[in-house]
Amino acid sequence: MKEISELQFPNDYLYAKDHEWAKPEGDKVRVGISDYAQDQLGDIVFVELPQVGTRRTKGDQFGTVESVKAVSELYMPVGGEVLSVNKTIEESPELVNKQPYESGWMVEIKLSDPGELKGLMNRDAYLGFLKGLKP
Amino acid sequence: MRYLPHTDEEIASMLTVVGAKSLDDLFSAVPPSCRRTGGMTLPEPLNEWDLNRHMAGLSSTVAAAPEYKVYAGAGSYEHYIPQVVPYLLSRSEFVTSYTPYQPEMSQGTLQAIYEYQTLSARLLGLEVSNASMYDGASALAEALLMALRVTRKRRIAVSSLIHPHFRRVVQTYLAPTEYEIVELPYLPDGRTDLSSLRNLKDLAALAVQSPNFFGVIEDLKGAADQAHNQGALLVTTFTEPLAYGIVKSPGSLGADIASGEGQSLGIPQSFGGPGLGIFATRMSHVRNMPGRLVGKTVDAEGRQGFVLTLATREQHIRREKATSNICTNNSLCAVAATMYMACLGASGIRELSQLNHDKAEYLKNRLRSAGCKISFASPTFNEFVVEMPPGFEKKYSRLLAEKIVAGVSLETYYPKLKNHHLFCVTETKSKQDMDLLVKEIVS
Secondary structure, X not given: OXXXXXXXXXXXXXXXXXXXXXXEEOOEEEEEEOHHHHHHHOOEEEEEOOOOOOEEOOOOEEEEXXXXXXXXXXXXXXXXXXXXXXXXXXXXXXXXHHOOOOOOOOEEEEEOOHHHHHHOEOHHHHHHHHHHHOO | OOOOOOOHHHHHHHHHHHOOOOHHHHOOOOOHHHOOOOOOOOOOOOOHHHHHHHHXXXXXXXXXXXXXXXXXXXXXXXXXXXXXXXHHHOOHHHHOOOOOOOHHHOHHHHHHHHXXXXXXXXXXXXXXXXXXXXXXXXXXXXXHHHHHHHHOOOXXXXXXXXXXXXXXXXXXXXXXXXXXXXXXXXXOOOOEOOOOHHHOOOEEEXXXXXXXXXXXXXXXXXXHHHHHHOOOEEEEEOOOHHHHHOOOOOHHHOOOEEEEXXXXXXOOOHHHOOXXXXXXXXXXXXXXXXXXEEEEEEOOOOOEEEEEEOHHHOHHHHXXXXXXOOOOOOHXXXXXXXXXXXXXXXXXXXXXXXXXXXXXXXXXXXXXXXXXEEXXXXXEOOEEEEEOOOOHHHHHHHHHHOOEEOOEEOOOOOOOOOOEEEEEOOOOOXXXXXXXHHHHHHO
């Protein structure tokens, strides 16, 4: 596993305590897992994604990510309707390890309450949060 | 691994370590209403020869083959077990074959399970089989839970021609959940009536047994089409896997999961257990499959090796989010089935299957010619239902005294089927045996 200083946390992304990221694009929010999350999980072998059109509230489980070490739940950083899922990672789950913020994205959500974005952390807050986790 | 009980001294020293005053103190977290009060009224211990006499006495009260000519199947089948199976199985490496906790240490056990998976998957016409489950009933219940996970729906339709004990186990599994079970009636030809299926909304699975409890071969292709039209999985079950030597496999007819009892494949009847839960499905569903799975791989030096795979979904890692609470398999029975299937081979299984069918057809035709009514017109494998003349119970008892078990009365499970008996004929019955049975029945 890498040191936090070696991990990437882009500035224009928002982060949740469960290590998902959210990137608002108009009224859509794209969601994935952070570089820290993919690094902790190790080689990802399978991602289970939700059905398009289903609705979930903030904190609900929307899928699972399976690495050679463990299976972990994915939680909604914000609530809303699932507009699309990244079919590419179903075939090539290693993209989540390689490009967690780009081709390794997971779902696109139609935001039900834009106010929920305020509950997420920016890059600096998330870095502080991670440093608290890792002495 | 030996099993040795603790001595009083060992118990005392362990209690000291954990800081408990007594065993009662240790178990104080168990509510009093769940604890036994007062001593147990057990008989006095017996010495070895008295115990043997006692056991022999008990066993003499059971009508068992080959002393008795048993025409009862109904989920447990008398098949000849080639001597090579018990001989190989008695090797200590196999007898202690509980799935090991350091699994990769036990390459032989893992390879045996891997072969079992390969043979089971082939017999059922599916892509992947797990390492086995407890018995046919729990395998079916696990299959239905899996269908609920895969489809994310909440209703299942279960044929009333699935073994009644299997249906009870399914009820037990699902009773505490919010899922709904709908039982489908049967048609006059002895097959499941699927006509009400299309009215069932939110259907996760259709469960059908073939050959069914009446011995009748179901139209699995039709059942698969109906289930798939409604976005449901077809879950098939079975009590007599030997049928698939000549009857088309569930996988080839569109079943998404096939789960049933493997006792027929080299496992003695043993008064009803232990059994073998066979469970196979399609690769697309492998991550939702319960139980364990052995895979083949190569090590860093390119040598073949066997590993437990997809263990990340099992309960010792994923706790309450696991695909199942079964984290083990019936290794010894699975290994017996592997030896039995390998010993017969594909052509042997086909021939034995044909022999079972032909012998059962012989008895069916003889009984029909003798004036008995064959209850259901549909094709059967090695079991069929016969409507006996009223008052057959007396004759049944007389035949039992002559060491012949004349089938299983269906009235217990299907109250409308008074005087209907389910007969089973396997390779163990000769023409003379069957001629004698018919003679006794019509006399």
